[in-house]
Amino acid sequence: MPHVPPAPDQPPVLATLTTCAAERTPDVALFADDGWPAAPGPVTDFATFDRAVTDLAGRLWTAGVRPRATVAIVFANHPRIQLAAFACHRIGAIPALISSAMPDDYLVGTLEALHPTWTIVDSAVAARLSARVREAIDRNSRGRVLRTRAHDGDQPPAVLPELPAPGTPDAQRLRDDEVALITHTSGTTDLPKLVAHSAASIYQHVVPQLGLMTSFGTHRLSAKAISFVHARASSAIITCLLIGMPIGCITDDDPARVADFLHRHGPESLETHPNTYISWEGLASDPRRPMRTISRFSSTFDAIHPRTVRAMLDASDAEDAYFFQAYGQTESGPLAGRPITRADVYNHDTRVIGIPAAGRTVRIVGDDGKPVPFGTAGHIECLSVSQMVGYVGRPTPAVTDSWWRMGDVGRVRPDGTLELLDRLVDKVPGIDSTLALEDLLLARFPALQEALILGSDDGAVDVIITVKTGSTIQDDDVENALRDRGVANIRLHRLLPADLPMTGSKKVRRTSLRSKLDRL
Structure with missing residues (x-):
């Protein structure tokens, strides 16, 4: 039987979580779409993962x-990133x-x-x-660099020693309030920020x-095609381990390969990045109906286009799909969802993204930091039980018992739902919402793969289409x-x-795109 998850104020012990899950529901x-070769054998279930x-x-x-040593994990995008993170948790190290x-x-x-370290x-x-x-x-780790195999038979470069034979250390538990995990932001506008949780x-x-x-029940497969360095991947793996939910990880998001994976495994739920969903819109017309079994699609990484949501729901044969x-x-x-x-x-x-979840409060403020009336656009701020401990390697604004500014522009509707209008850095003078205009173009023109709207120093509105x-x-x-x-x-x-x-999470690096346009 799946384990009853701990109470909301009692986090699991990360050092022993995989072992506990393997003992309950081995x-x-x-698994992963590539067969997940890993010493001491392929990973196929909770037991082999542990x-x-x-x-x-x-x-x-x-x-x-x-x-408490910080271990940078620099792998190709694959759930073995999460495996390495849990290996660090086991010995009390901090995976980055x-x-x-x-x-x-x-x-x-x-x-x-x-x-x-x-x-x-x-x-x-x-x-x-x-x-x-x-x-x-080599310089930043002061020479303490190790290498693991991504695939059986890979040979280490001469400058990167391979990991030694395993010892048998005891599990090392950190305090619940200590830094236990470092991830980073996407880096769409600048150098990614390192975030400690x-x-x-x-x-x-x-x-x-x-x-x-x-x-919904925990016996059906959940498929994930996401960035496995993201905090969302960590929370997804922890969730599945706690409730005994099977998870299939997609590392190759090519539509044809994804169609084969979905057709073969028939997952009940599917999660990926918004721009990846766009590239999968054509699967709705695949005669095999590879998405036919999916009743729950989800995305947490960015705003998603209405056209894409319609395409995904059209691709499912589940009566209650959403x-x-x-x-x-x-x-x-996570703050809100619907x-x-x-x-x-x-x-x-x-762009209307729901009412804040339990333990979260959202408000809208003007440039002066004072709350504005319902329906008025301004800066989105939040108080959240899931806020980070702080940034690493840069100053951290106050986050404990303080309102956190999200960097987004939005408004709260009279019914209490939050509406996202723009990223602050993407605001274009004279345009209420570039996101709304991008949605308009994709809805009007099915031939478009992507539409992006950027401001410019000379006052022109740059419109990029693929x-x-x-x-x-x-x-x-x-x-x-x-x-x-x-x-x-x-x-x-x-x-x-x-x-x-x-x-890595399939967001457009808009600052880099701006620079590319300036060079054209």
Whole structure:
């Protein structure tokens, strides 16, 4: 029987969580689309996951990793990132999950901000590190760099020693309020911020999911195609381990491969990034109906386009299918969310993201920091039980018993629901909501893969579009649609999807895109 989760104010012991889950429900599936080769054997379920965690924890301990040491984990995107994190938890070390998808400048800057005690690199990343990044890893870890295999048969580069044989350390528990996990923000506008969470704060990312998941039943497969360095991946794995829910991890988000995975495994729920869902819209017309079994779609990483939500619900054969749109950030944890059903998908604005969850309060303030009336746009601020401990390597604004500014512009509607209008850094003078205009373009023109609206120093409105393969669209049609909404001085750019600079969570790096446009 699945374990009854701990109370909301009693976080699980991260050092022993995988072992406890393996003892309760050893055969519950936990696997990846590539077969997940890992010493001491492939990971297929809770028991083999725990066995691999124990093996890696023993190797790290033998290498010299000790409690409260910070361990940078720089792997290719794969759930083995979470395996390594739990290996660190086992011996009381602090895992710092670093996306290897960052540009070199960001990766070097992140390592310099972190100054890890140790760094562990997998062979897939080690094989493609630039000399500059390799030097930054070695310098910031003071030579304490280890390597693990991403695939059986990989050989370590001469400069990266392989992990030693495993020892048998005892589990080392940290206090619930100590820093236990470091992740980072997406880095859409600048160098990603390193965010520290305790066992208590990351558990508050989990708590809202526990009741929701158990109310649906925990026996059906949950499929995740997400960034496995993200705090969302940590909370997802913790949730599944606590309630005994099977989880299948998708590391290759190519639509054809995803269709094969979904057709073969028939998951009940599916989660990925909004821009990944966009690339999967064509699966709705796949004759195999690979999404037919999915009753719960979800996304927590960014605003999602209404057109995409409709496509996903159309792809499901489940009578009660819905799309759960959530809102939050790495620093604050999840704040609000709401389900979108077929009954309201044509009338619901996906930027209306629901009422704050228990333990969360949201308010809207003006530039002076004072609350504004209902319906008035301003800065979104929150108080949340899931707020971070603080930033690493940079000053941290007050977060304890203080309102946290999200960096988003929105308003609270009279019914208490929160409406997201824009990221503050994306505001364009004279436009109420660039997000609303982007939604308009995607709804009006099915041929569009993506539409982005950026301001510029010279006052022009830069509109960037990418077009689906095999589709066509006229520039004049796009420009006229925007002019009808009062947008003037439009400068249209066509790019290929591959030309958009993306984060590991498939968000567009808008600052990098701005620089790209300036060079055109």
